[in-house]
Amino acid sequence: AYYEKVGFRGVEEKKSLEILLKENPLDVEKLSTFSQRFPLPSMYRIHVWKVLLGILPPHSDSHSLVGGYRREQYQDVLEALEVMRFVHMATPQTQVYLRMFQLESQVLPRRSDTTPPDEEDEDFLSIARAMEEIVEDSVDCYWLIKCFVNQFNNKFGDSIPHLPKSLEHYLSVEEPRLLNHLKNTGALAMLPYSLWFRRCFAGCLPESSLQRVWDKVISGSCKILVFVAVEILLSYKIVVMGTSRPEGVVNILCNMPQENTDAIVTKAIDLWHKYCGTPMHSV
């Protein structure tokens, strides 16, 4: 019965998304609301992400023209990097994306500059590696990484430093004993905040679970990240409570088993809706 209910809901949701996607111009706000409320069906995910991130404009008539511009821009930037020998045949694809992103943001280091990638580059590369698993076409993949990273930094850059406090708050409501344990052992200050809140769980959750979190991030919420972190902590509560060394706690959380992550994300989304409300208008 549960399966039927969920299956039925899924069909209804898919239909209403299809209606939204037939509108011309697309109502970006409604699409955001939809993806805040429901999981995106995987067959439409990339298309919806591209619209929400502004890679495709709202007018469907313009999609092929604009898609062509995007492709050319990708090729132009890549070609220049190849000519200048910044990238070659053996360069890993994510490294290519990083160089392209740096060229476009005018922060490409000199080729002779051999300083290792900084923290920001590593965040980019993690997100890129995850996106690569989700998106097949390399043009789409580059644009999605670039616009995801840019939108995330522009929109949420100021909120990110406050997320650890927010995590502490919700944990104090949900599971004060766990919070106290984390505080007393000194693990609270050492939690993998940058993996959670800067890489948006890229490299932490498998892509199948990750993309459901990114649906929410791309459609406008960074708060969801806090609730995913809460649910991760809750689901490893017993192990964490049994560990007194903060390094041990961090180690558990950074090397989470890749199973049960779907359940963690589902619970996180429920918790997020519980505290932050479900966006109600339209759809």
Next chain:
Amino acid sequence: FLEDVKGQAKGELQASESRYQAQRRVTQLLQTELLHLYSRLEMEGHACPTTASA
């Protein structure tokens, strides 16, 4: 309806402009690299006169 037409045009123009800007960044980078290479060639030219005169 008019807003609609304007909106569509805006979307297309923005994408076109972004493609142009990327090309500009590319040009700037290439120019910097060329200048760098020219000066290197000049230096090496001085450092290696036998090759140059051969």
Next chain:
Amino acid sequence: FLEDVKGQAKGELQASESRYQAQRRVTQLLQTELLHLYSRLEMEGHACPTTASA
């Protein structure tokens, strides 16, 4: 009036397009020059090993 707006939008897009094309031609020229210089540098590198190893 609508035709007017459409015409204007089309004009703007064309202008952007032609700016892009011009910039693209510059890029191609620079890239050709760069490739040329790279191969020259490499040749000189081989022709002048003492300088390279010094």
